[in-house]
Amino acid sequence: MVPPPARGDLLRAVRTDPSEGRCLRCVGAPRPPTSAADGGGSGACTTCSPASRTRARTTPAPRSPRPDSATVKEDGGAVGDRPAHKPMSIVEATRTGWGYAPGDVVGPGLRAWARLGGGRRCETWLVWSTAWWMPVVMKVARRELVEDPLTRADLAHEAQVTAGLAHPGVQRLYAAAVHADPPHLLFEYVEGPTLETSLTEAGPLEPVEVLLLGMQLAGTLRYLHGRGVVHLDVKPSNVCLRDGRPVLIDFGIARPAGTLRRSGAPRGSTPFMAPEQCRDAVAVPASDLFALGTLLFEAATGEHAFHPRRDGDGWWYPQLDGAGPGRLPGPLGDVVAALLDPEPSRRPADATAVLRSLAAALPPGVPGLWPDWLDSADIEPPPGLPSNGYGAHSAH
Incomplete structure (x- = not known):
């Protein structure tokens, strides 16, 4: 078996942002003494060196900030x-x-x-x-x-x-x-830019990149949901890219699956919230799967899947109307469309099912994230959650 290319180069090989603090050496701040034995030394940073800035395609023009994205807090207010x-x-x-x-x-x-x-x-x-x-x-x-x-x-x-x-x-x-x-x-401290910054500076990802990114995030959600944790704020600005690998951050509004929020107002980031998250008070894993769908749509297109806006004293959520965004082409589009189903019970059963669907959507010849002697059918679903968790009982 020929080992697949290191997945750590998934995004780093095609995009860099020199303005970001990619490593402690780059920012010119004091660092503790290092040696070759402990991985330090005086060599150039492997992330920020000129050799790592080779781009696999022309960089699109940076996108302007989007004013329609806001975070809804428990008191109903919104911040950037x-x-x-x-x-x-x-x-x-x-x-x-x-x-x-x-x-x-x-x-x-x-x-x-x-x-x-x-x-x-x-x-x-x-x-x-x-x-x-x-x-x-x-x-x-x-x-x-x-x-x-x-x-x-x-x-x-x-x-x-x-x-x-x-x-x-x-x-x-x-x-x-x-x-x-x-x-x-x-x-x-997770060194590296957020996915949001990467998309803004270098434009949308290629379909294969989106699939591989989605597989890694689905694996992370599988771990969280298996431990009864629902993140409730999965979005590009809450994903850091450490050597090209996504790391989910900001658990400020995460809750145990099946538990009620503290007050009646929704919590989350408006363009990425599932319909049930806009309405219900119960935390369910299906909401994270919907948010993953919005993230993958944005990674592929550079645009939000939904554009909520202020409507009088509250928010108007287009995801509540049941109409999804334009469909992405190919197998990736099938997976994203399933994730963005307005009815949580019709979405993939769990993050394990999403992981399998994304792996099956990879084009022939593209190495996946695991050795070829493993099959996606070998992935065991995490215990303790009924289906996609919708309607789960309160956590104890």
Whole structure:
């Protein structure tokens, strides 16, 4: 058997974004001493070196930002389509919010490095851990909300949902200090751009790339759903590309399957929310499969599958009307159309079924993600979930 090409080059070989903080050497920040023995040394960065910028096709013109994308929070308000937890690149530290300067002590053994972003209740910072001697992402309550019980509850909930998750496609939680001053969580720093940034800078993916991307994300969702976790915010800006491999981040609104949300208003990002997520209060894995369909559609076309808009005091969701976007051609289009079915019970049974469908859609001769002595029929569905989870009982 001839081993297939490394899938780590799936996206990196055809797209790069020199403006992104692709590695710690690139950003010109202080780094701990390294040696050839521990993988360091003075060689050029393999991700950001000129050799890695070879492009397999002409780069399309960058897309302009889309104003119709927003995140709906529990109080019904909306903020820009930027997750509260988005460790995609290093940006210059600012004097807004906490206003940490590089080197400021932000917690025991933690030094501020740069601000990454923020949401309504929290900010995210790249910080240096002197205990672990590596960079980590600190999600910290905003200065004015350090005593707010809802903010602390959100951080505690995210810590509870993500604790114990260990998968290459999931950003890992390292530590939770919900009762500290200020309350914060520490996450793995995922080096690389988001899928959203990659699509904006380099344009849509080729169909084979979309299939391979979808297979990796379906494998990640299979892991999460098998552990009873529904992400509820799968979208390009919540997928980081680490050496070309997708890593799902931002579990701020994730919930155990079958559980009710805290209030009656929907939570999620408007262009990617499943119809039942716009209406119902119960978290079901089928909603993540719908969101995966919207993500794959956008990866293939460069456009949102749906364009919700403000309608009076609320939101109008076209996905509630049952009409899907234009159909993609070929086998990829069949899979995406199934994922975007407005009726959750008619979508693929689970992420395992999606994984099999995407693998079957690969053109002949294209290597998949696993050795040829494995067959997609060998994939066992994760235990504990009935079908696609729609109508599942409350988690205990």
